[in-house]
Every structure is written in C-alpha cells, then in structure tokens.
Amino acid sequence: MNDVAAKSQGQASLPTWPDEVYQTLKDAGVRQVGIVPDAGHSRLIRAFEADPETRVVTLTTEEEGVAMLAGAWLGGERGVLLLQSSGVGNCINMLSLPVICHMPLLMIVTMRGDWGEFNPWQIPMGQGTKAALESIGVIVTRADEPHLVASTVQGAANMAFNTWRPTAVLIGQRVLGAKNFKELARK
Amino acid sequence: MNNPNALLHRRDVVNELLRARSELLVIAGLGAPNWDISAAGDSPNNFPLWGAMGAASMIGLGLALAQPKRRVLVITGDGEMLMSIGSLATIAVEAPANLTIAVLDNERYGETGMQKTHTAAGVDLAGIAAASGIRTSRIVRTQAEVTEIRDLAHEGRGPVFAQIKINPEALGFVMPPVDGSILTTRFRQAVLGDDSLYN
Numbered sequence: 001m002n003d004v005a006a007k008s009q010g011q012a013s014l015p016t017w018p019d020e021v022y023q024t025l026k027d028a029g030v031r032q033v034g035i036v037p038d039a040g041h042s043r044l045i046r047a048f049e050a051d052p053e054t055r056v057v058t059l060t061t062e063e064e065g066v067a068m069l070a071g072a073w074l075g076g077e078r079g080v081l082l083l084q085s086s087g088v089g090n091c092i093n094m095l096s097l098p099v100i101c102h103m104p105l106l107m108i109v110t111m112r113g114d115w116g117e118f119n120p121w122q123i124p125m126g127q128g129t130k131a132a133l134e135s136i137g138v139i140v141t142r143a144d145e146p147h148l149v150a151s152t153v154q155g156a157a158n159m160a161f162n163t164w165r166p167t168a169v170l171i172g173q174r175v176l177g178a179k180n181f182k183e184l185a186r187k
Numbered sequence: 188m189n190n191p192n193a194l195l196h197r198r199d200v201v202n203e204l205l206r207a208r209s210e211l212l213v214i215a216g217l218g219a220p221n222w223d224i225s226a227a228g229d230s231p232n233n234f235p236l237w238g239a240m241g242a243a244s245m246i247g248l249g250l251a252l253a254q255p256k257r258r259v260l261v262i263t264g265d266g267e268m269l270m271s272i273g274s275l276a277t278i279a280v281e282a283p284a285n286l287t288i289a290v291l292d293n294e295r296y297g298e299t300g301m302q303k304t305h306t307a308a309g310v311d312l313a314g315i316a317a318a319s320g321i322r323t324s325r326i327v328r329t330q331a332e333v334t335e336i337r338d339l340a341h342e343g344r345g346p347v348f349a350q351i352k353i354n355p356e357a358l359g360f361v362m363p364p365v366d367g368s369i370l371t372t373r374f375r376q377a378v379l380g381d382d383s384l385y386n
Contacts, residue, residue, distance in 0.1 A: 031253070032249060055252055057248075057281055058277070058280070059277055060273030060276055060277055063241065063271075064245045064273065064274050064277055066242075067239065067242035067244075067246050067271075067274075068248050068252075070242065070249060071214070071245065071248060071250035071253065072252065072253045073371075073375075074234060074249070074250050074378070075250040075252070075253025075254040075378060075379075076254070076375070076378065076379045076383065077249075077253035093238075093239065094239055096238055097236075097238070097239040097242055100367040101371040102367060102368040102371060102372075
C-alpha cells in the first residue's frame with residue numbers, strides 16, 4: 001500500500017519532457033513506433049499507445065525495429081525506435097541496413113550503466129553505447145538535462161529525416177533517475 | 188527423410204510465386220533468394236538484401252503496415268529466418284493482412300559451404316509460425332501447393348507463412364543492383380512516386 005501511494009505521488013511530480021518528446025515526434029511525422037520497453041520510455045509509450053495515428057509495435061529484440069523502420073521508410077512512413085542502452089548492442093549488424101541504404105532511422109535510447117548506476121551488469125553496454133553506435137555509422141547526440149531532451153530529439157529527427165541517415169539520442173540516467181535496488185529491497 | 192529427387196527447385200518455386208506479379212512488392216533475404224528473385228526478373232518493386240541477415244521478415248512488416256493497400260511478399264532462406272525467429276511472434280501479434288512470408292528451405296547455409304541449418308534436424312518453422320499465431324502457416328512440398336501460396340500472397344488474408352522444402356542445389360548468381368541507395372531510391376520511387384525524391 002505504501003508503495004502504491006509513493007508511486008502515485010511520484011507520478012504527480014514526473015517531469016514533462018516525455019510529453020514534449022511526443023509532440024516533437026508527432027511534428028516530425030512519426031507513424032510507426034518500435035519498442036522494447038524501458039521504464040524511462042513508459043510515459044512516451046503510453047502517449048503513442050493512446051494515439052490512433054501511431055502504430056506501436058512491441059519487438060522481441062531491438063534489431064527487429066531497425067529492420068521494421070527500414071520497411072516503413074520503403075513504404076513512405078517515418079518511425080522511431082525506443083530502446084534501452086543494453087539493446088543498442090543487439091542492433092549493430094542490422095544498422096548496416098540504414099547506413100548502406102541511406103535511410104533515415106531515429107533511435108531514442110534511455111541510458112543504463114551511466115550516472116548513478118548500481119547494477120554492475122549494466123556497465124559494459126552502457127559505457128559502450130556511444131562508441132558502438134558511432135562505430136557502425138550512427139550520428140549520436142546526448143541529453144543530460146530534462147529541459148534539453150525535446151530539442152535534442154528534434155535535432156536528431158531533423159538530421160535523420162532531412163539527411164537520410166541513422167541518428168540516435170542518448171537520454172542520460174541523470175535525466176531518468178537511477179534505480180537503487182538495495183533501497184527498493186528495504187522498502 | 189526427404190527424397191532429394193522429389194524436392195522442388197528453388198527457381199521454379201520463385202517463378203511461380205512471382206507469376207503475373209503485377210503490383211506485388213517483394214523483399215528478398217540475402218544470398219540465394221536475392222539471386223532467385225532477380226533471375227525471375229529484376230524490378231523496382233523488388234528490394235533484395237545483400238546483408239543485414241535477419242532483416243527480411245521485419246522489413247516486410249514495416250512495409251506492409253506502411254502500405255496496407257499493397258501486397259507484400261518476403262522470400263527468404265531458412266538460415267535467415269532462423270536468425271530472426273522471434274519476428275514471427277511480432278508479426279503474428281501485428282497480424283498484417285497483406286503480408287506473406289515464403290521461406291525457401293533447403294536445410295542449408297547455402298552461401299557458406301552448405302552447412303546444415305536447424306531445419307535439417309527437423310526444426311519446424313511452419314509449426315513455430317503457427318504456434319506464434321500465424322494461422323495460415325504451411326509446409327509446402329509440391330508445385331501445386333506453391334501455387335496456393337502464390338494465390339494467398341496475391342489475394343488471400345494474411346499474414347501467411349510458408350516453409351517451402353527445396354532442393355539444396357547451388358545455382359548461378361543473377362545479381363540485381365548492389366548499391367543500397369539505388370535499391371532504396373528506385374523502390375520508393377516505384378511505390379511512392381517522384382515526390383519521394385524530394386525532402
């Protein structure tokens with residue numbers, strides 16, 4: 001009961017950047033939304049699910065979304081891939097598709113293994129996320145403050161859809177808030 | 188065990204799937220399916236892959252969702268399909284009515300020395316597709332059954348999945364354009380018109 005109360009209280013004070021990102025992506029013409037869920041994306045996912053103009057497709061693994069959005073582009077639709085940093089590693093060879101085919105791809109990556117991380121298993125991929133994306137040819141930008149997230153997404157969307165190449169926005173764990181499982185376990 | 192002499196020939200299968208193809212949009216997985224659809228006649232409505240193994244089925248889904256009035260046929264190999272086996276679950280959940288996936292199953296990794304894939308040991312791709320929720324899901328062993336899949340791809344209610352058992356023959360390469368920009372641009376121009384050339 002206490003947990004539920006704490007959670008709803010927390011939600012009341014949630015930052016509004018996901019709503020700004022939703023509007024930015026709508027303005028960019030996004031129709032297909034590929035997701036492997038992350039807590040940091042949950043508010044944005046709910047907004048897309050409530051939108052009859054967008055199709056939210058839950059994926060079994062993130063690289064499915066890279067291929068799906070290539071198909072969307074071939075059919076004249078724009079999309080976005082919402083994923084956690086751990087999923088970036090799953091995508092690497094599949095990213096050769098938008099890179100070599102000169103296709104737009106917009107990825108919004110919520111970071112783990114980053115500021116404040118408590119789980120050591122998240123560190124290797126979190127610390128390797130930017131380098132991995134850049135190594136295959138994705139343009140990476142990053143937002144570490146809530147008020148900069150939407151404008152960073154807008155910039156990445158413009159680059160992706162106007163210059164026809166893959167881009168990624170990394171949303172730092174400082175924006176999202178780091179979990180602490182020891183504290184959660186004590187509650 | 189399969190009698191190799193009774194197995195279908197891959198180019199007969201693909202020629203039949205693409206017979207009177209009209210406005211059909213075709214995605215081919217890397218390797219022999221790429222050469223097969225090109226041997227049947229290169230077309231701007233073809234998107235043959237030269238890499239990105241595992242992409243074919245999900246490109247088909249994204250395209251089918253973006254173009255619900257067009258028919259989309261994915262032709263790929265058993266190795267490529269196995270690499271993205273989870274996509275069958277995703278496609279079953281989305282249930283695009285205009286998507287057919289035809290797997291040319293020679294039970295081999297044909298481009299790399301004919302090593303056996305899991306289907307050689309009996310892994311039942313059509314069974315996996317059916318269990319995922321793709322209701323029209325078949326194993327195909329005869330040319331008459333290929334014609335049924337061809338008709339489903341053109342006119343049936345999808346999603347449709349076919350695991351087509353074929354002879355593990357290595358045929359000559361018939362290559363479409365290799366450059367990804369050319370393949371993408373010509374496909375989009377064919378589907379979306381000249382507007383697609385402009386931002």
